[in-house]
Amino acid sequence: MTAAASSDASLIASHAAGDPHAFSEIVRRHRDRMWAVALRTLRDPEEAADALQEAFISAFRNAGSFRAESQVTTWLHRIVVNACLDRVRRRQARPTVPLPETGPGEPVTPGDAMSERETSLVVKNALAELSEEQRVPILLVDVEGYSVAETAKILGIAEGTVKSRCARGRAKLAKVLGHLRNPVADANVPGDASEKREGRPRRQWEGT
Numbered sequence: 001m002t003a004a005a006s007s008d009a010s011l012i013a014s015h016a017a018g019d020p021h022a023f024s025e026i027v028r029r030h031r032d033r034m035w036a037v038a039l040r041t042l043r044d045p046e047e048a049a050d051a052l053q054e055a056f057i058s059a060f061r062n063a064g065s066f067r068a069e070s071q072v073t074t075w076l077h078r079i080v081v082n083a084c085l086d087r088v089r090r091r092q093a094r095p096t097v098p099l100p101e102t103g104p105g106e107p108v109t110p111g112d113a114m115s116e117r118e119t120s121l122v123v124k125n126a127l128a129e130l131s132e133e134q135r136v137p138i139l140l141v142d143v144e145g146y147s148v149a150e151t152a153k154i155l156g157i158a159e160g161t162v163k164s165r166c167a168r169g170r171a172k173l174a175k176v177l178g179h180l181r182n183p184v185a186d187a188n189v190p191g192d193a194s195e196k197r198e199g200r201p202r203r204q205w206e207g208t
Helices: 008-016 022-042 045-065 072-091 111-129 132-143 148-155 159-180 191-198
Strands: none
Touching: 008 022, 008 045, 008 072, 022 045, 022 072, 022 132, 045 072, 072 132, 072 148, 111 132, 111 159, 132 148, 132 159, 148 159
16 A cells, blocks of 8 residues: 555554654645644744644654544644644743734735735734634634544643633634624614524624
């Protein structure tokens, strides 16, 4: 069986047994997704790149401890998130000045693309305002699509803690992102009345 046809778990086992090519295939398969997680968590490309490198080195060295009790992607997420949080803790004593989102020489983005970019930046900035303990669970559950149980395993915390942190984070996001709701649909419709007619509470953070 070729590396491309092997399962993630079998590749990890092959790597632990001494296969010099197996881990490279693991990195090839999951690098982009892990990079996205690191970048969303740290919000700094250089920091994210360093954290991702540290995470893959850690995974390379500790592959023998993988027991297939969870998926390889879950195991990798745990290592990447921990590497990111380690860097957050290390840099707390040395605050940095964020780089501007745009600069001279960038092409003008027309129409709808500009609106989408502005919306994306608003959501990104809203997430950045959350504490690390709230932002990371929300990224894993709402962005990456992990279940509460999987997120709890990745972060090493109780499922109830994941739920409460997500709930508090979403409540904060709802206040910041409320203006992104469809203004036409909500126009001239009192909130209480519409909710009573529908018989359900209004969802928070819709459309993001």
